[in-house]
Amino acid sequence: MSQPADAQRPEPAPAPPDAAAQPLVLCVDDDPWTLKMVSMILAHLPVTCLTSRKPQEAVELACRLKPYLLILDLVMPQMNGWETLEKIRAACPDAAPRVLILTAKDNNLERLMAANIARVDMFLTKPFDATELLQAVARLIK
Amino acid sequence: MPAVVAFAQSPAARPQPNLAPATPAWPTPAMTPGATPEPGRLTCRQPLPLLEVTQLITRQTALTTDLAQIFVAAVDAMQQHLAYERVAIHLVDTTNQHLTLCAAAGVPLEQIPPTDYHLPFETSTPGQAVRTNQVAYFEHLAARPDRTALFNLAAPTSELSAPIRQDHHPVGALTVSVTRPARLEKADGDCLTFLAEQLAAAIRSTDLYRAQAERAARESLLTDLSRALNSSLELQPLLTQVVATVGERLKADRCHISQVHLNRRTVLVEHEYLNPLLAERRAHPKTLPFTADVEQMAQRLHTGQVLVATEQQPSALPSSLWTHYNRRYSVRSLISLPLLTGRANFFYLLTLMQVTHARVWSQDDLGLLHGIADQLALALRNAELFDASQRTAAALKTKNAELETFVYTVSHDLQTPVVSLNGFATLLQKQYAARLDERGLAYLARIAANTEFLNRLLQELLELSRVGRLEAPDETIAVGQIVEQTINDLANQLAERPVRLVQPAAWPTVRYSPVRLRQVFANLLSNAIKFMGTQPEPVIKVGWRPLARALFSVPPTAAPAQLVEFFVKDNGIGIAPDDQERIFLPFERLKKVEAPGSGIGLSIVKRIIESRGGALRVESAPGAGAAFYFTIPLPPEAAPLPPGLMPPYQEAT
Numbered sequence: 109m110s111q112p113a114d115a116q117r118p119e120p121a122p123a124p125p126d127a128a129a130q131p132l133v134l135c136v137d138d139d140p141w142t143l144k145m146v147s148m149i150l151a152h153l154p155v156t157c158l159t160s161r162k163p164q165e166a167v168e169l170a171c172r173l174k175p176y177l178l179i180l181d182l183v184m185p186q187m188n189g190w191e192t193l194e195k196i197r198a199a200c201p202d203a204a205p206r207v208l209i210l211t212a213k214d215n216n217l218e219r220l221m222a223a224n225i226a227r228v229d230m231f232l233t234k235p236f237d238a239t240e241l242l243q244a245v246a247r248l249i250k
Numbered sequence: 251m252p253a254v255v256a257f258a259q260s261p262a263a264r265p266q267p268n269l270a271p272a273t274p275a276w277p278t279p280a281m282t283p284g285a286t287p288e289p290g291r292l293t294c295r296q297p298l299p300l301l302e303v304t305q306l307i308t309r310q311t312a313l314t315t316d317l318a319q320i321f322v323a324a325v326d327a328m329q330q331h332l333a334y335e336r337v338a339i340h341l342v343d344t345t346n347q348h349l350t351l352c353a354a355a356g357v358p359l360e361q362i363p364p365t366d367y368h369l370p371f372e373t374s375t376p377g378q379a380v381r382t383n384q385v386a387y388f389e390h391l392a393a394r395p396d397r398t399a400l401f402n403l404a405a406p407t408s409e410l411s412a413p414i415r416q417d418h419h420p421v422g423a424l425t426v427s428v429t430r431p432a433r434l435e436k437a438d439g440d441c442l443t444f445l446a447e448q449l450a451a452a453i454r455s456t457d458l459y460r461a462q463a464e465r466a467a468r469e470s471l472l473t474d475l476s477r478a479l480n481s482s483l484e485l486q487p488l489l490t491q492v493v494a495t496v497g498e499r500l501k502a503d504r505c506h507i508s509q510v511h512l513n514r515r516t517v518l519v520e521h522e523y524l525n526p527l528l529a530e531r532r533a534h535p536k537t538l539p540f541t542a543d544v545e546q547m548a549q550r551l552h553t554g555q556v557l558v559a560t561e562q563q564p565s566a567l568p569s570s571l572w573t574h575y576n577r578r579y580s581v582r583s584l585i586s587l588p589l590l591t592g593r594a595n596f597f598y599l600l601t602l603m604q605v606t607h608a609r610v611w612s613q614d615d616l617g618l619l620h621g622i623a624d625q626l627a628l629a630l631r632n633a634e635l636f637d638a639s640q641r642t643a644a645a646l647k648t649k650n651a652e653l654e655t656f657v658y659t660v661s662h663d664l665q666t667p668v669v670s671l672n673g674f675a676t677l678l679q680k681q682y683a684a685r686l687d688e689r690g691l692a693y694l695a696r697i698a699a700n701t702e703f704l705n706r707l708l709q710e711l712l713e714l715s716r717v718g719r720l721e722a723p724d725e726t727i728a729v730g731q732i733v734e735q736t737i738n739d740l741a742n743q744l745a746e747r748p749v750r751l752v753q754p755a756a757w758p759t760v761r762y763s764p765v766r767l768r769q770v771f772a773n774l775l776s777n778a779i780k781f782m783g784t785q786p787e788p789v790i791k792v793g794w795r796p797l798a799r800a801l802f803s804v805p806p807t808a809a810p811a812q813l814v815e816f817f818v819k820d821n822g823i824g825i826a827p828d829d830q831e832r833i834f835l836p837f838e839r840l841k842k843v844e845a846p847g848s849g850i851g852l853s854i855v856k857r858i859i860e861s862r863g864g865a866l867r868v869e870s871a872p873g874a875g876a877a878f879y880f881t882i883p884l885p886p887e888a889a890p891l892p893p894g895l896m897p898p899y900q901e902a903t
Contacts, residue, residue, distance in 0.1 A: 145527040148527050190364065216341065216453070221367065225352070
């Protein structure tokens with residue numbers, strides 16, 4: 109038997125006073141449930157959260173809206189995370205968002221690539237802890 | 251649960267090392283040792299800079315568990331101290347298809363094309379080093395289709411690559427690249443091999459640390475789970491608790507426990523956990539249709555097999571079930587573990603489902619899951635047993651209560667007619683005695699006697715059922731007084747056949763119900779008198795002693811029990827060993843004995859004694875009399891007695 113949905117979901121954050129002043133977080137993942145979860149978690153922070161399931165669209169959004177933080181999945185069918193990041197960096201070098209990788213792939217290689225080559229700011233694995241994600245994003249937007 | 255990096259690769263997939271020594275195209279050294287270095291000569295042959303780099307790598311390995319930091323420090327140090335223009339570390343990808351760039355120095359990261367992030371084995375120098383498991387050297391003097399320079403540089407460069415080995419197998423490569431006219435030599439190859447060993451040590455160290463941290467996390471999870479399981483024995487709350495704890499700690503999106511009845515052909519799902527952030531919240535149906543393939547799956551699970559299904563490989567699950575989970579709940583991977591409690595046609599099933607990604611459970615994770623399943627199965631078995639025992643106890647309690655009420659009601663209701671019988675029999679005796687002849691009077695006497703007996707029987711039955719009910723509060727009483735009163739009451743019986751009563755000089759003071767204690771003594775003494783038989787010198791002895799006896803109780807109490815033990819001994823006919831248990835049962839009268847009495851006395855005494863934390867026992871042999879011992883616990887405020895105290899009895903001689 110399911111738990112009553114209302115009792116389980118955290119209360120939504122109150123309406124932000126000035127949406128324009130809040131940093132923008134762009135979240136890219138092919139799985140819609142992850143996107144939902146992340147937006148629910150980020151609702152607790154003073155950020156505006158934008159989600160995208162299509163990497164190409166994400167590249168355009170990143171260039172146009174210049175998000176402060178990019179939350180990126182690595183395993184996506186059309187274009188993987190590294191390529192997406194590369195395209196964003198190539199297309200608009202002035203955007204330079206902070207990057208948080210959120211992926212199910214957890215091995216030395218991806219972590220090393222993330223840290224040394226792609227120079228991302230944080231690397232989190234799935235399944236993720238809501239508190240961990242919240243703390244990581246909070247640290248990054250400071 | 252993060253997957254541990256798979257450095258141990260299956261032999262078939264590993265690039266086969268070419269064990270025949272390859273002859274690299276070494277340029278012959280143009281100078282003898284000790285001569286001044288030529289321009290463009292590298293400093294690797296000088297020991298001090300190499301020592302510095304080695305020290306740096308070792309220090310980093312000791313200080314940090316982040317492999318990325320160690321690698322970056324290594325390449326930067328090599329570039330600065332050893333004057334290599336460009337340094338790169340590559341590791342073999344987990345799919346074993348190519349090499350991935352992990353650290354680079356000497357080239358701005360923005361200038362590295364993404365195509366260089368992954369190098370094929372065939373056309374690159376690092377690839378050659380890994381393929382051959384030997385130092386590889388190549389001079390890129392002109393652009394070639396079958397070879398690409400590191401970082402795709404157009405200028406003529408020389409490259410040297412040493413394999414990084416773990417257990418003698420290449421897992422990556424350390425590569426340096428210099429622009430002509432600078433040259434690389436054999437000494438550089440040795441130097442790189444040496445540094446590659448340092449890097450291998452760093453990889454091993456960080457992997458070990460990681461494995462250890464993961465193992466500690468798994469153990470902590472098992473401990474927490476065990477604590478949660480031990481907190482309750484009740485089946486339903488336990489299942490709810492288990493499903494929530496396991497689901498949350500293992501970070502599953504959905505978790506449920508099903509109950510599979512093979513003979514009843516049902517699968518029941520009553521306990522489910524959903525990740526609170528999960529937007530898809532439709533509940534699992536309460537029952538699953540028991541189709542043929544579900545039955546097959548259940549039979550397999552009953553043997554202890556674990557079931558794993560992912561969106562790439564859903565075949566382990568019946569297709570209808572997978573479709574339901576995948577389409578309705580967006581489940582992308584699932585694992586089911588049977589929890590076997592030893593019942594022939596029934597088992598529990600723990601199922602973990604992931605919605606956000608197709609989760610892969612590593613070997614260590616599976617080990618953890620098996621450990622969890624074992625713990626759960628044990629806890630469930632205990633809960634089942636407890637549940638059964640609770641139900642039995644409840645049924646017994648109800649039954650007992652019914653019986654007691656019945657006895658009480660019946661005795662109570664029978665009193666009225668008995669009183670009436672008694673009354674009219676007495677009236678007849680008093681008022682019509684003159685009009686009855688001898689026989690008539692004899693009949694009447696028999697009626698009266700039996701009515702009297704019936705009355706007394708009912709009184710004692712009422713007493714029996716009342717002993718367990720309303721109780722008078724305890725008082726501090728001098729046992730001596732109680733015994734005196736009892737002896738007075740029994741004076742007639744004692745006088746009938748001159749019985750000698752032997753008492754101790756002093757009696758203790760206890761806290762007890764005076765009425766009950768009197769009943770106990772009265773019953774035991776009157777029994778002793780009744781069963782004297784043909785003893786020419788009947789003697790009844792009474793006495794007592796203090797006792798401190800350790801009790802084995804749950805939970806164990808540190809303080810031993812403080813008791814007073816009383817006895818009533820006679821030298822009458824005794825009780826056969828076979829009968830010694832039966833006498834305490836109500837309405838058990840030993841057939842062989844001719845003595846008045848209803849047979850309830852001893853059961854009343856036993857109930858009185860035991861309901862106050864004491865014990866009643868008998869020692870006897872036929873023809874050798876009987877001795878009844880009973881204990882009364884002393885109040886806690888009494889002075890504590892030394893443990894194991896077994897003093898002699900206080901009795902007169």
